[in-house]
Amino acid sequence: MTDSDVTTSMFERIGGSATIDRLVDRFYDRMDTLPEATIIRAMHADDLGLIRDVLKRYLTEWTGGPKLYTPEKGHPRLRQRHIGFAIGDAERDAWLLCMRGAMEETVTDAAARQDLDRAISGLADWMRNRT
Template identity: 65%
Template sequence: MTETSLYDRIGGAPTIDALVDSFYARMDQLAEARTIRAMHPQDLAPLGQVLKDYLSEWLGGPALFSPVRGHPRMRQRHMRVAIDSAARDAWLLCMRGALAETVADEAARQAIDEAMARLADWMRNVPDEQPAENTISQN
């Protein structure tokens, strides 16, 4: 018996697309996300595609990220960006809202949220008193 991936449980690529689009829309719209929005380039479309590719693979779907970009090394890729607890919380606020909007399977949504919360916490790389002033690239 094979276990169904989270990717398949949530509806595959269409749900990943909607999730990422909702995430970045929230980043643009929410005052609480202003700080993390400033870390990103004006045009979010290229980063959106990178995130879609990453989430596809991370959730057990097609490997779209690694063949093009290599091992994710997420923390290493973000080390040039100062990420404190406030940035983590803003990111999670946007992602949790997007998950609630796009993922109907409550158990899958909770599993993804828990894994993302651990990942977001692990991404913190500066003490909370240091401001986040760098920008994220598309790499």
């Protein structure tokens, strides 16, 4: 990691709003089409439009971009918001499969992608609520 990586937000490093939009769209496209993602696709509404928008706003803020999530939704409280869903290793792994594929397609800076993957992986692991 360079000094500029420390002072530059992940949001800026990956390309800002345009990259977040593409990342989330590719993530949900993968969830909709990959057989390995059936387990997590079943946790979502038929229409993914609303949740796409929510994830875009969340990831924008989480990566250091404009505060688009908390003014409307408040503190993320991710585990609390997801407690009604059984999230174990299989669900985490399916989610990460979709997200990693989406990152490969949309985040062109390899170092930023690696750092984002590390952070996203920790977040996904923390979301498990079943053994």
